Amino acid sequence: MRILFIASNRIGDAVLSTGVLGGLMERYPEAEFWVACGPLAVPVFAHAPRVTRIIEMRKEKRIGHWRKLLKATMFRRFDIVIDLRGSATAWLLWTFDRRILKPEHTLHRVEHNARTVGLDPAPSPRLWPGEEMLAKARQTIPDGMQVLAMGPTAAWPGKMWPVERFAELARRLLGPGGPMEGAHLLVTGGPGEDEACRPVLEAVPPERRIDLVGAGIDEVGACFSRVRLYVGNDSGLMHLAAAAGAPTIGLFGPTADAIYAPWGPKAVTVRVPRSHEEIKAEEGGEVTWHVSRNHMEDLDVATVEQAAIALLAKTAANGQNGP
Structure with missing residues (x-):
């Protein structure tokens, strides 16, 4: 089982998404995870268990960073694609299940992330230091x-x-x-x-x-x-x-x-x-x-x-x- 997890460029939002990532690891103990995020956020996920690949999305002109992500993922099958950046990327990928963050909300970001993937109660953010x-x-x-x-x-x-x-x-x-x-x-x-x-x-x-x-x-x-x-x-x-x-x-x-x-x-x-x-x-x-x-x-x-x-x-x- 393979899950693609699209996280934020920003450190704070990336950290706030770690509860969801950890909760999914507990829900799907057999799964491997690919994480896509900005370069500043890479260390947040670098030592997370069962993260087998990190796709660094360094911002480029003419949405080059999104094209890079599609090139790395387009011909792979994912059981679940989770997009916490609310982009259209998940609709372009081969997957059985898409979970896309809605941009307008009034909930705390931790709760909003958790609802996107159906985790209740919302799991707390965590760190995986090496x-x-x-x-x-x-x-x-x-x-x-x-x-x-x-x-x-x-x-x-x-x-x-x-x-x-x-x-x-x-x-x-x-x-x-x-x-x-x-x-x-x-x-x-x-x-x-x-x-x-x-x-x-x-x-x-x-x-x-x-x-x-x-x-x-x-x-x-x-x-x-x-x-x-x-x-x-x-x-x-x-x-x-x-x-x-x-x-x-x-x-x-x-x-x-x-x-x-x-x-x-x-x-x-x-x-x-x-x-x-x-x-x-x-x-x-x-x-x-x-x-x-x-x-x-x-x-x-x-x-x-x-x-x-x-x-x-x-x-x-x-x-x-x-x-």
């Missing part, structure tokens, strides 16, 4: 080391909480009298985001810094499985942390937490004081990259600090993450 990265993570974060992780960047500036507030939150949580007093600080972001992340790293002395800015998401995900708490903007790294099992706080303003909140029993959302709908109305009915102002500035440090204290208490330390 042994090499697990070993590297154990070196970076040895047993017994308490770590606060932060992701102060995002795909566009309008989703970013001011970096100086991340730094202040780190000082409050890790400084004298804080709930994680003396712990290490892990900071991560994408390639080229070193300067944007530097003020957060400098919130603690050099010997307590773990700099993973620009590191691969396979390494970062393995390290997230060993941290005590993660705080970050609405981004792929936020979803990676939640899928790794880290207690996760996602910070939201102009984007829809109802659809993209971090998923899991140890994940919470902290919004700016106004709803997504109220911000949309202020922006003329639609939120784009070019927002009129940084709505994330409406979120104060004390609010996030209290959420962190509550989540730390709820996930009392047992090893790294808590029970």
Whole structure:
């Protein structure tokens, strides 16, 4: 049995689809899986069990990436084709069963993905880190080391909480009298985001810094499985942390937490004081990259600090993450 799984180009959406992929592996234990995704998302699936082929869809002119996918799959028979990008590709392939994501929805993306393939309840996202990265993570974060992780960047500036507030939150949580007093600080972001992340790293002395800015998401995900708490903007790294099992706080303003909140029993959302709908109305009915102002500035440090204290208490330390 062979199943084609067409996933997203974006890291966050790819991570949110891993619950469905894992659920299908449990439903069809004899099946092999082919995964098609963008290059950034390849590490999400690289070590997934029974994924026998990954088709990297690097964007090309004149939909060349879709033609590449069709060339690789057109003359193969698939028992099921699952298209979580909502394209027309599944209709062009030889298969007994097509499951295509509908673009318009109000459900959380994890639930929407699950309904597309008939999984109820929706299985939670998960990671499949390779042994090499697990070993590297154990070196970076040895047993017994308490770590606060932060992701102060995002795909566009309008989703970013001011970096100086991340730094202040780190000082409050890790400084004298804080709930994680003396712990290490892990900071991560994408390639080229070193300067944007530097003020957060400098919130603690050099010997307590773990700099993973620009590191691969396979390494970062393995390290997230060993941290005590993660705080970050609405981004792929936020979803990676939640899928790794880290207690996760996602910070939201102009984007829809109802659809993209971090998923899991140890994940919470902290919004700016106004709803997504109220911000949309202020922006003329639609939120784009070019927002009129940084709505994330409406979120104060004390609010996030209290959420962190509550989540730390709820996930009392047992090893790294808590029970």
